[in-house]
Amino acid sequence: xxxxxxxxxxxxxxxxxxxxxxxxxxxxxxxxxxxxxxxxxxxxxxxxxxxxxxxxxxxxxxxxxxxxxxxxxxxxxxxxxxxxxxxxxxxxxxxxxxxxxxxxxxxxxxxxxxxxxxxxxxxxxxxxxxxxxxxxxxxxxxxxxxxxxxxxxxxxxxxxxxxxxxxxxxxxxxxxxxxxxxxxxxxxxxxxxxxxxxxxxxxxxxxxxxxxxxxxxxxxxxxxxxxxxxxxxxxxxxxxxxxxxxxxxxxxxxxxxxxxxxxxxxxxxxxxxxxxxxxxxxxxxxxxxxxxxxxxxxxxxxxxxxxxxxxxxxxxx
Amino acid sequence: xxxxxxxxxxxxxxxxxxxxxxxxxxxxxxxxxxxxxxxxxxxxxxxxxxxxxxxxxxxxxxxxxxxxxxxxxxxxxxxxxxxxxxxxxxxxxxxxxxxxxxxxxxxxxxxxxxxxxxxxxxxxxxxxxxxxxxxxxxxxxxxxxxxxxxxxxxxxxxxxxxxxxxxxxxxxxxxxxxxxxxxxxxxxxxxxxxxxxxxxxxxxxxxxxxxxxxxxxxxxxxxxxxxxxxxxxxxxxxxxxxxxxxxxxxxxxxxxxxxxxxxxxxxxxxxxxxxxxxxxxxxxxxxxxxxxxxxxxxxxxxxxxxxxxxxxxxxxx
Numbered sequence: 001x002x003x004x005x006x007x008x009x010x011x012x013x014x015x016x017x018x019x020x021x022x023x024x025x026x027x028x029x030x031x032x033x034x035x036x037x038x039x040x041x042x043x044x045x046x047x048x049x050x051x052x053x054x055x056x057x058x059x060x061x062x063x064x065x066x067x068x069x070x071x072x073x074x075x076x077x078x079x080x081x082x083x084x085x086x087x088x089x090x091x092x093x094x095x096x097x098x099x100x101x102x103x104x105x106x107x108x109x110x111x112x113x114x115x116x117x118x119x120x121x122x123x124x125x126x127x128x129x130x131x132x133x134x135x136x137x138x139x140x141x142x143x144x145x146x147x148x149x150x151x152x153x154x155x156x157x158x159x160x161x162x163x164x165x166x167x168x169x170x171x172x173x174x175x176x177x178x179x180x181x182x183x184x185x186x187x188x189x190x191x192x193x194x195x196x197x198x199x200x201x202x203x204x205x206x207x208x209x210x211x212x213x214x215x216x217x218x219x220x221x222x223x224x225x226x227x228x229x230x231x232x233x234x235x236x237x238x239x240x241x242x243x244x245x246x247x248x249x250x251x252x253x254x255x256x257x258x259x260x261x262x263x264x265x266x267x268x269x270x271x272x273x274x275x276x277x278x279x280x281x282x283x284x285x286x287x288x289x290x291x292x293x294x295x296x297x298x299x300x301x302x303x304x305x306x307x308x309x310x311x312x313x314x315x316x317x
Numbered sequence: 318x319x320x321x322x323x324x325x326x327x328x329x330x331x332x333x334x335x336x337x338x339x340x341x342x343x344x345x346x347x348x349x350x351x352x353x354x355x356x357x358x359x360x361x362x363x364x365x366x367x368x369x370x371x372x373x374x375x376x377x378x379x380x381x382x383x384x385x386x387x388x389x390x391x392x393x394x395x396x397x398x399x400x401x402x403x404x405x406x407x408x409x410x411x412x413x414x415x416x417x418x419x420x421x422x423x424x425x426x427x428x429x430x431x432x433x434x435x436x437x438x439x440x441x442x443x444x445x446x447x448x449x450x451x452x453x454x455x456x457x458x459x460x461x462x463x464x465x466x467x468x469x470x471x472x473x474x475x476x477x478x479x480x481x482x483x484x485x486x487x488x489x490x491x492x493x494x495x496x497x498x499x500x501x502x503x504x505x506x507x508x509x510x511x512x513x514x515x516x517x518x519x520x521x522x523x524x525x526x527x528x529x530x531x532x533x534x535x536x537x538x539x540x541x542x543x544x545x546x547x548x549x550x551x552x553x554x555x556x557x558x559x560x561x562x563x564x565x566x567x568x569x570x571x572x573x574x575x576x577x578x579x580x581x582x583x584x585x586x587x588x589x590x591x592x593x594x595x596x597x598x599x600x601x602x603x604x605x606x607x608x609x610x611x612x613x614x615x616x617x618x619x620x621x622x623x624x625x626x627x628x629x630x631x632x633x634x
Contacts, residue, residue, distance in 0.1 A: 151570020214364035253468020
């Protein structure tokens with residue numbers, strides 16, 4: 001009989017964890033604030049204490065850990081991490097295995113979530129799909145032939161940095177016109193701030209004194225309530241997605257796309273816009289055949305993904 | 318001992334064929350004009366006669382056949398074919414196998430050429446690469462994990478129809494801003510015709526009375542001779558390629574790109590432009606690490622590709 005597996009979701013705000021029993025059911029869960037500011041040693045101590053609390057004295061087969069950022073090709077060390085500078089460059093896998101006395105599998109969070117959707121979410125039954133998160137940024141994980149495609153250096157899935165408008169908005173990565181600069185939550189807010197200055201006929205102007213308090217949620221609610229300017233912001237966001245999705249389809253001849261992340265709460269609103277636009281960007285024989293599905297694992301995507309990443313790695317051992 | 322294999326390259330102008338001995342060496346070759354206008358039966362008759370001439374009474378293991386267009390997922394029938402309407406919808410594989418009494422393997426020409434480059438050309442030693450042809454249009458074949466990636470319906474590799482400028486030039490496929498509409502031979506000529514009307518300081522104006530005689534070769538020779546307008550046309554063509562190549566890199570984390578087709582004769586001239594532009598479109602950690610190689614199989618790419626497609630298919634049987 002297999003022992004339980006721990007799935008950990010290391011986020012910028014919180015660390016979430018769950019103990020998974022043999023058939024993938026969660027039998028315990030917990031959450032702590034991410035200890036950012038007290039150095040590497042304290043971070044590792046806190047993380048190990050957190051895991052021991054979840055394990056509660058049982059033996060486990062592995063700990064899976066999903067984290068934002070770029071890992072080395074062997075998934076042992078975080079090379080680049082926007083939210084977690086404290087861990088950068090540390091041999092995280094070795095440190096944790098030494099302390100926890102079990103295999104520790106580290107995976108990029110979007111890759112992990114893609115594995116979670118493949119095994120237990122909207123990706124079941126789909127051998128090929130691109131999972132992407134729409135949030136502050138845009139991350140993604142690519143499943144080909146029912147396996148995670150990691151690429152040559154483990155950095156595959158920079159869907160958010162496909163160029164959709166070569167002369168477009170400046171992206172956080174330094175180049176212009178990335179999908180992330182046109183279709184992320186950050187992009188929605190930027191377009192809203194620009195629009196409230198340019199248009200008099202939008203409810204966005206109620207926020208003119210506090211533009212920093214604008215959120216994608218506010219823009220979405222106004223769009224749904226009929227604000228044409230906010231609707232156009234979502235149309236523009238959808239257009240970027242359609243260009244990038246059609247590109248992936250045209251290159252790889254794949255048909256299934258799964259969207260997660262905070263902004264996927266507006267899925268019912270924006271997905272018809274995306275699909276309409278996609279049909280103008282693919283060959284006639286593919287029209288109506290692409291699918292944009294909503295991720296199913298929601299708030300638990302992180303811990304599920306980490307769990308399935310660990311299971312996949314154990315199966316490869 | 319393996320018997321010889323025939324490789325056929327069915328082009329819009331000519332049918333080329335070669336007889337390959339056991340270690341992939343060409344021991345006989347021939348060429349005929351493509352019989353376009355006398356119907357399906359005559360086409361098949363001519364093709365079978367051509368093959369029998371090459372075979373010259375020997376037993377062969379298979380006939381490989383590379384052809385432009387979209388095949389059905391099982392590679393038995395040509396569904397769409399710009400150059401070969403006479404074959405459209407015909408169960409080509411079944412017809413030929415019945416007549417030739419050996420396995421016939423049909424493959425899209427760009428896919429076949431990618432397999433050729435993998436086995437015997439610039440792709441040797443590269444497990445992952447995108448091969449693309451720069452000619453009148455832009456075709457491509459994608460190699461992942463040393464195998465051809467065909468996609469779910471066998472239509473993968475529409476690299477030429479990645480969107481590089483959403484508001485850009487109208488493409489033959491009906492959408493705007495495809496790579497093919499900005500970086501193919503057709504695009505180079507279109508830009509040259511536009512430029513000769515807009516600029517007085519270009520040698521292109523010598524061709525103002527006969528714009529239909531303009532070729533990518535003429536634009537290339539003028540660019541090399543220092544014509545700034547023609548150089549800018551190549552820069553624009555290179556920019557489109559860089560956007561599309563960077564997109565493929567960002568999505569798949571792959572580093573090797575191989576260019577063939579007629580315009581690859583200008584490889585030495587345009588490839589530094591492409592590489593400079595790519596470095597502005599990838600993450601800093603990838604800068605200087607991508608490779609744009611020139612295809613090595615040249616005029617023989619078609620027959621080599623068909624041969625290697627047949628070998629690959631026999632190995633799968």
